[in-house]
Amino acid sequence: MDFIVEGFLKALQxxxxxxxxxxxxxxxxxxxxxxxxLVSLVAGIPAGFALGYFAFPGKRGLRLVVDTLMAxxxxxxxxxxxxxxxxxxxxxxxxxxxxxxGMAIGQAILAFPVVAALSASAVESMDSRLRPTLxxxxxxxxxxxxxSLREVRFGLLVASLNAYGRVTTEVGISMMVGGNIxxxxxxxxxxxxxxxxxxxxxxxxxxxLILLLIAFAVNLSLSFLxxxx
Amino acid sequence: xxxxxxxxxxxxxxxxAVQVLAADSLMMATTTSTDDTGLxxxxxxxxxxxxxxxxxxxxxxxGKALKLGENCxxxxxxxxxxxxxxxxxxxxxxxxxxxxxYNDFVIIGPAADAAKIKGKSVKEAFDLIRxxxxxxxxxxDKSGTHVMEQDLWKKxxxxxxxxxxxxxxxxxxxxxxxxxxxxxxxxTLTDRGTFIKYESDHKGHPPLVILVEGDDxxxxxxxxxxxxxxxxxxxKHDLAKKFSDWMVSPKTQKFIGxxxxxxxxxxxxxAKK
Amino acid sequence: MTRPLYEIRNLLxxxxxxxxxxxxxxxxxxxxxxxxxxxxxxxKSTLINILALIVKPTRGTLAFMGRNVSLFSVHARGQIAAxxxxxxxxxxxxxxxxxxxxxxxxxxxxxxxxxxxxxxxVGLDPAVFAGRxxxxxxxxxxxxxxxxxxxxxxxKLLLLDEPTAHVDEHSSAMIRQAVLQARQRWKTxxxxxxxDREWLDSFSDQTLxxxxxxxxxxxxxxxLPGPWKQDGDLWFRTGxxxxxxxxxxxxxxxxxxxxxxxxxxxxxxxxxGEPVPEPWIRFPVVLAGTGLSRTRDxxxxxxxxxxxxxxxxxxxxxxxxxxxxQTCVACYDPSRLMFR
Numbered sequence: 001m002d003f004i005v006e007g008f009l010k011a012l013q014x015x016x017x018x019x020x021x022x023x024x025x026x027x028x029x030x031x032x033x034x035x036x037x038l039v040s041l042v043a044g045i046p047a048g049f050a051l052g053y054f055a056f057p058g059k060r061g062l063r064l065v066v067d068t069l070m071a072x073x074x075x076x077x078x079x080x081x082x083x084x085x086x087x088x089x090x091x092x093x094x095x096x097x098x099x100x101x102g103m104a105i106g107q108a109i110l111a112f113p114v115v116a117a118l119s120a121s122a123v124e125s126m127d128s129r130l131r132p133t134l135x136x137x138x139x140x141x142x143x144x145x146x147x148s149l150r151e152v153r154f155g156l157l158v159a160s161l162n163a164y165g166r167v168t169t170e171v172g173i174s175m176m177v178g179g180n181i182x183x184x185x186x187x188x189x190x191x192x193x194x195x196x197x198x199x200x201x202x203x204x205x206x207x208x209l210i211l212l213l214i215a216f217a218v219n220l221s222l223s224f225l226x227x228x229x
Numbered sequence: 230x231x232x233x234x235x236x237x238x239x240x241x242x243x244x245x246a247v248q249v250l251a252a253d254s255l256m257m258a259t260t261t262s263t264d265d266t267g268l269x270x271x272x273x274x275x276x277x278x279x280x281x282x283x284x285x286x287x288x289x290x291x292g293k294a295l296k297l298g299e300n301c302x303x304x305x306x307x308x309x310x311x312x313x314x315x316x317x318x319x320x321x322x323x324x325x326x327x328x329x330x331y332n333d334f335v336i337i338g339p340a341a342d343a344a345k346i347k348g349k350s351v352k353e354a355f356d357l358i359r360x361x362x363x364x365x366x367x368x369x370d371k372s373g374t375h376v377m378e379q380d381l382w383k384k385x386x387x388x389x390x391x392x393x394x395x396x397x398x399x400x401x402x403x404x405x406x407x408x409x410x411x412x413x414x415x416x417t418l419t420d421r422g423t424f425i426k427y428e429s430d431h432k433g434h435p436p437l438v439i440l441v442e443g444d445d446x447x448x449x450x451x452x453x454x455x456x457x458x459x460x461x462x463x464x465k466h467d468l469a470k471k472f473s474d475w476m477v478s479p480k481t482q483k484f485i486g487x488x489x490x491x492x493x494x495x496x497x498x499x500a501k502k
Numbered sequence: 503m504t505r506p507l508y509e510i511r512n513l514l515x516x517x518x519x520x521x522x523x524x525x526x527x528x529x530x531x532x533x534x535x536x537x538x539x540x541x542x543x544x545x546k547s548t549l550i551n552i553l554a555l556i557v558k559p560t561r562g563t564l565a566f567m568g569r570n571v572s573l574f575s576v577h578a579r580g581q582i583a584a585x586x587x588x589x590x591x592x593x594x595x596x597x598x599x600x601x602x603x604x605x606x607x608x609x610x611x612x613x614x615x616x617x618x619x620x621x622x623x624v625g626l627d628p629a630v631f632a633g634r635x636x637x638x639x640x641x642x643x644x645x646x647x648x649x650x651x652x653x654x655x656x657x658k659l660l661l662l663d664e665p666t667a668h669v670d671e672h673s674s675a676m677i678r679q680a681v682l683q684a685r686q687r688w689k690t691x692x693x694x695x696x697x698d699r700e701w702l703d704s705f706s707d708q709t710l711x712x713x714x715x716x717x718x719x720x721x722x723x724x725x726l727p728g729p730w731k732q733d734g735d736l737w738f739r740t741g742x743x744x745x746x747x748x749x750x751x752x753x754x755x756x757x758x759x760x761x762x763x764x765x766x767x768x769x770x771x772x773x774x775g776e777p778v779p780e781p782w783i784r785f786p787v788v789l790a791g792t793g794l795s796r797t798r799d800x801x802x803x804x805x806x807x808x809x810x811x812x813x814x815x816x817x818x819x820x821x822x823x824x825x826x827x828q829t830c831v832a833c834y835d836p837s838r839l840m841f842r
Contacts (some may be wrong), residue, residue: 086300086301086302087300087301087302087461087463088300088301092301093463097302098256098285098287098302127590129586129588129589129590130590132551132556132586133586133589133590133648135554135555135556135573135574136554136556136583136584136585136586136589136652136661137583137602137603137606137651137652137655138555138578138579138580138581138582138583138603138607138655138657139579139606140574140576140579140606141574143606147592147602147606151592151593179287179289180287180288181285181286181287182270182285184285196405197261197265197401197402197404197405198265198402198404198405198426198430200430
């Protein structure tokens with residue numbers, strides 16, 4: 001139990017001393033999660049919006065599939081991505097294994113269904129009067145889409161933060177695809193796995209707290225978006 | 230517009246230079262127990278200084294490390310499971326298997342030693358543990374240590390204790406397994422290197438102590454294997470060879486022998502002269 | 503002869519099997535205010551949604567300023583605007599809501615002043631309301647903000663669907679005033695639907711009557727819903743408290759469901775003994791009220807036959823037949839009666 005208290009102290013020490021391994025892990029975490037979030041948001045929000053907005057044959061089935069994909073285990077995704085980008089896999093020549101970019105691909109696969117499904121829900125809960133109202137002002141199709149998007153921005157923010165939480169805390173993909181290589185692909189989560197594996201629980205806790213700090217900073221900086229104009 | 234173009238040009242040059250200046254890097258697969266000893270953290274900077282090559286490694290179980298070699302995802306292996314290593318080379322996946330160092334395995338357990346195995350031979354100790362149904366923690370993950378452990382059980386002439394209630398299969402790395410053994414007051418088989426590290430982590434007073442050591446069958450041989458360029462054309466064989474040669478060089482061998490934790494040497498270098 | 507602003511032909515709209523709107527031809531002219539009076543479900547909202555290019559009709563052509571238009575037509579953008587029954591306001595403040603339309607049309611010249619102008623037109627003090635959060639508005643205020651958001655576009659045609667429903671008296675008066683002002687200052691034409699006929703008549707150039715998806719041009723129309731039961735040669739409404747009273751009609755095609763529709767101008771009042779042409783149907787009525795037609799040259803008579811209230815539009819020569827307090831005789835030509 002006292003490793004939790006020691007963990008707090010260790011966290012302070014790691015941050016203040018500028019411990020290079022810790023900062024390297026932090027940088028790696030931020031690099032990978034930023035990349036994977038960018039891809040999954042750019043792909044997931046329009047996909048989710050379309051899924052929630054339009055009526056088309058097979059909509060319910062597709063929604064079911066996307067919702068189910070949200071529960072993909074990270075080790076499974078890691079294994080599949082490894083198989084694809086391994087030297088002997090179909091995309092082996094791209095040299096993505098053991099790189100942050102490869103990890104980002106796996107994380108994007110993890111995040112995409114989350115973003116899409118939750119965005120679809122956000123859109124479905126959109127005011128149904130919005131479409132006729134905007135059309136009554138003579139907007140174009142594009143403008144209708146963009147303004148509707150803006151009106152559900154809070155729901156989309158929730159979807160994004162949810163996905164962000166998933167990618168920053170996952171270990172399975174980072175481990176399998178990244179290899180936990182010191183200075184290169186060691187993220188905070190894989191570092192935690194390593195340290196706890198070594199029995200260094202206080203360091204594990206310390207790194208966990210640092211991760212929490214980063215997540216808090218992200219949420220804080222986005223909290224202004226929650227304010228109703 | 231001209232400024233923009235110039236900036237892009239300069240950026241392109243910088244990126245190119247970075248690529249060129251970036252050290253050659255070598256990708257190695259090794260085991261968690263090797264990584265956990267800290268030896269690689271000490272060796273890598275020296276290797277880079279002397280050869281300019283950056284050593285990058287991923288630590289997994291022996292099985293996965295060999296699989297990575299087979300899949301051409303790494304350039305060189307450093308593992309300690311001679312039987313499977315030889316099969317690896319025989320299948321044409323690896324070249325130039327060179328023994329570089331060894332440490333030994335020890336059986337550790339609670340100081341109270343309920344099964345009274347202290348000082349016995351491995352066979353006797355295992356029989357006593359089985360007889361008393363004393364808790365025993367196994368890696369259970371097809372790692373080099375696990376393979377060694379299973380061999381030792383086979384050498385007692387009895388069936389593997391796979392499904393016995395006292396036999397705990399953790400499926401995890403060495404330090405993790407030791408932690409679990411400490412928690413459950415169980416015996417376990419570990420390499421001495423990991424144990425010394427564990428001991429030092431507990432500031433010299435670990436809950437589990439060495440009870441059986443020195444038996445011949447407990448020797449743990451480490452080898453470097455280059456991934457075969459015939460099987461894997463894209464592999465960085467020249468760098469792998471440089472590493473392999475460097476590991477058996479007298480200077481490095483001395484470094485390995487001098488590497489200590491808690492004033493105790495971890496490895497005994499034994500490259501063929 | 504000015505060109506019509508909006509030409510509607512062959513309009514038909516169905517929801518599944520049900521026909522909710524049917525109109526062969528309708529023209530709306532520039533700078534006119536047209537009212538549509540009728541109960542809920544008569545098709546007023548459907549008509550407005552179709553003309554506003556929000557809903558695509560099952561069948562029909564719409565030509566606005568000479569060009570065919572459909573949903574999202576660029577040609578109609580900023581020219582046709584509509585205030586639907588339950589407009590949503592965007593999650594922004596009042597001024598941002600009003601400015602939204604012109605902004606997305608990239609029409610930003612003098613926008614601040616125009617927003618102020620529009621708020622003034624609907625009777626909302628810009629200094630007080632411009633920065634206000636839309637959540638802090640009353641129903642009437644919100645409706646007026648939505649109207650201002652359309653007025654600011656200075657569209658050629660503005661469609662209003664029940665603009666005064668569930669709205670306080672003051673807002674109602676403000677809306678009427680805004681409409682008249684807009685027509686005068688910006689030459690905006692209006693099509694306004696309401697169940698409040700009197701309100702529409704007080705400022706429209708023409709008021710149509712909507713019933714069961716059809717539009718009637720006549721100034722006043724008597725609509726008598728069924729069901730009907732037979733009594734001798736004629737049929738009477740079953741709802742009458744005294745059987746055999748009310749306005750008799752010839753056999754309805756569907757006595758259970760049809761409504762009888764008779765223009766007010768078709769209903770005549772005659773002297774007691776006076777003969778009427780053969781097929782005409784006559785029945786006793788009592789005078790209940792009087793009024794003037796829009797053109798102020800005809801008398802509108804409110805008549806009661808049993809429990810049924812009717813309106814007759816009569817000329818000068820019929821006034822002499824009217825006896826306040828006494829039973830008179832009303833009659834009509836059954837060929838002018840329609841069943842719906």
